[in-house]
Amino acid sequence: MTERNRIGSARRLVVKIGSALLTNDGRGLDVSALSGWVDQLAALSRQGVELVIVSSGSVAVGMSRLGWKVRPEQLHDLQAAAAVGQMGLVQTWEAQFQCHDRHTAQVLLTHDDLSDRKRYLNARSTLRALLDVGVIPIVNENDTVVTDEIRFGDNDTLGALVANLVEADGLIILTDQSGLYEQDPRQNPEARLVTECRASDSSLDAMASGGSGVLGRGGMQTKVRAARLASRSGAFTVIVGGRLDGVITRLRDGEILGTLLLPEQERLAARKQWLASHLKTKGRLVLDEGAVRVVRQGGRSLLPVGVSGVQGQFRRGEMVTCVGPDGTEVARGLVNYDAVEAREIRGCSSDRIADVLGYVSDEEMIHRDNLVVV
Ligand SMILES: Nc1ncnc2c1ncn2[C@@H]1O[C@H](COP(=O)(O)OP(=O)(O)O)[C@@H](O)[C@H]1O
Ligand SMILES: N[C@@H](CCC(=O)OP(=O)(O)O)C(=O)O
Numbered sequence: 001m002t003e004r005n006r007i008g009s010a011r012r013l014v015v016k017i018g019s020a021l022l023t024n025d026g027r028g029l030d031v032s033a034l035s036g037w038v039d040q041l042a043a044l045s046r047q048g049v050e051l052v053i054v055s056s057g058s059v060a061v062g063m064s065r066l067g068w069k070v071r072p073e074q075l076h077d078l079q080a081a082a083a084v085g086q087m088g089l090v091q092t093w094e095a096q097f098q099c100h101d102r103h104t105a106q107v108l109l110t111h112d113d114l115s116d117r118k119r120y121l122n123a124r125s126t127l128r129a130l131l132d133v134g135v136i137p138i139v140n141e142n143d144t145v146v147t148d149e150i151r152f153g154d155n156d157t158l159g160a161l162v163a164n165l166v167e168a169d170g171l172i173i174l175t176d177q178s179g180l181y182e183q184d185p186r187q188n189p190e191a192r193l194v195t196e197c198r199a200s201d202s203s204l205d206a207m208a209s210g211g212s213g214v215l216g217r218g219g220m221q222t223k224v225r226a227a228r229l230a231s232r233s234g235a236f237t238v239i240v241g242g243r244l245d246g247v248i249t250r251l252r253d254g255e256i257l258g259t260l261l262l263p264e265q266e267r268l269a270a271r272k273q274w275l276a277s278h279l280k281t282k283g284r285l286v287l288d289e290g291a292v293r294v295v296r297q298g299g300r301s302l303l304p305v306g307v308s309g310v311q312g313q314f315r316r317g318e319m320v321t322c323v324g325p326d327g328t329e330v331a332r333g334l335v336n337y338d339a340v341e342a343r344e345i346r347g348c349s350s351d352r353i354a355d356v357l358g359y360v361s362d363e364e365m366i367h368r369d370n371l372v373v374v
Contacts, residue, residue: 003196003262006236008252010169012050012131014235015041016159016226020176021242022057022089028064029057029088033243035096037174040248041136042100050131052166054139054159055093061085082143093138103135108142114161124165125317131166156222160229160237167271171230172251173223174242179259180220184210199227199237199261224261231263234270268369276332276372281321283312283339285346285365292324295331298373301364302333304353307346313339316361322371331373333366 017037024030045051059078062085063071072078090106097104107127113119130137141158156173163171181191187210197204208220220239227237240247240258251257263270287295291306302322314320315338322331337345342365345353350363 003236003260004254004256007170007172007238007260008254010049012052012166012168013044013170013172014052014054014159014163014166014168015172015174015248016054016155017056017174017242018155018176019056019060021174022055023060023064025176026060026064029061029092031092031096034092035099036246037242037248038093038096038100040246042097042102043249044252045100045102045134045136050166052127052131052137052139052162052168053093054155054162055089056140056155057089058082058085058140058143061088079144086140086143089140090138097136105130105135105137107137107139109139109158109162110142110146113142114165120165125315127162127166128317154222156226157229160226160235163230163235164233164274167233168230168235169267170235171226171237172248173226173237173239174247175223175239176242177220178241178244178257179239180204180207180223180261182207184220186210194259195256196260196262198264199224199231200264204261227261231261232270233274234263234265234267236263237261271369272372275319275334275370276374280319281332282314282318283310284321284323285310285335285342287322287324287330289325292330295322295371296373299368301368302331302366302371303350303363304337304342304345304365305347305349307342307365310339310342310346314342315339316341320366322366329374331366331371333371335366336362336364 022030022034041051059081062081065084065088066081094104109123113123127137139162141155159171159173177185178193180194182194183191185191204224208224210219223239230237238251238258238260240251244257247257285307286309287306288308291302294300295302314335316336317334319332320335321329322333324330341357345356348356353360
């Protein structure tokens with residue numbers, strides 16, 4: 001598989017769209033551009049690709065609605081503009097996706113939501129629940145409540161954190177340039193486009209050192225940083241020109257557009273490492289000797305039949321510790337059943353789950369992709 005095929009085979013994508021693009025360089029919300037992206041995104045959604053959109057533009061749209069020509073400096077003015085603009089943004093996303101019979105949901109996040117463990121897990125469960133029912137979340141920073149210190153400062157970072165949160169395969173950043181150039185193309189129109197690179201490559205920092213456009217906040221620096229953050233959960237990042245005709249569809253078809261920034265590690269390994277370090281464990285599953293052997297060998301799922309005890313409280317999707325009969329930790333993983341269900345099906349063969357619970361969510365207690373041997 002060539003690296004570009006990753007884009008076509010991705011099943012879950014976060015798409016981040018910057019202010020300059022969404023507002024046609026500040027002239028007000030560009031409904032026709034937005035409808036062009038929605039046509040392409042709705043087609044992906046029909047193919048079963050799960051999508052989260054991180055949409056900037058609340059401040060820029062608000063400024064244009066209020067007739068403000070210059071970005072205000074005062075925080076409360078910025079927040080007022082954001083409150084006005086966010087209405088226009090979500091109304092437009094909703095109306096455009098409705099033309100394709102797709103539901104959207106507004107999700108506003110702050111830095112606190114992602115650094116506080118409980119809120120992090122809540123945001124994660126909500127986004128997963130929305131994706132499970134085929135809704136397309138439209139995410140932005142909650143600009144009206146954040147203060148200077150806790151602002152993400154830019155939606156590139158937010159896009160990467162959301163990619164981590166939903167464990168996306170990739171992050172697509174649509175911007176006003178065709179991708180990352182070796183130098184800021186506004187300063188050097190001869191600069192060459194970087195088509196592919198490891199996100200960790202330190203030479204990217206010097207290339208991205210130019211500032212941002214008038215409306216954007218991060219420039220390329222925050223996009224490179226976002227690619228590095230996204231790569232921690234194994235996601236690739238594409239930085240690409242949002243004004244290119246049919247850009248998302250063409251990327252999916254394998255056309256070499258924009259800049260592809262790749263994670264260092266294979267997705268599964270990176271994701272497992274990230275899971276182990278980011279999610280606090282909630283409860284414990286006690287495994288019998290046979291299950292301990294199977295799990296230690298690696299590459300196998302944990303089935304309910306190998307679980308002899310369930311300790312503590314946890315919900316489906318949370319991280320639990322797996323211990324052997326003597327209490328030694330063997331592995332950690334995201335459990336497919338909550339604690340009450342797990343108690344009922346422990347020791348059962350998978351074909352009996354339906355008899356015991358009346359339904360089957362999954363055959364495994366923990367799927368091998370979600371199991372990290374320690
Ligand atoms: N090496 C580079 N390659 C491409 N663009 C760069 C580079 N360095 C700085 N830039 C600037 O970054 C801008 C895009 O960032 P930004 O204005 O924050 O956009 P967005 O609103 O899409 O986040 C470009 O318009 C460009 O002037
Ligand atoms: N939350 C802000 C984000 C601003 C921002 O990051 O803009 P950009 O650099 O264009 O993605 C807004 O919606 O205006």
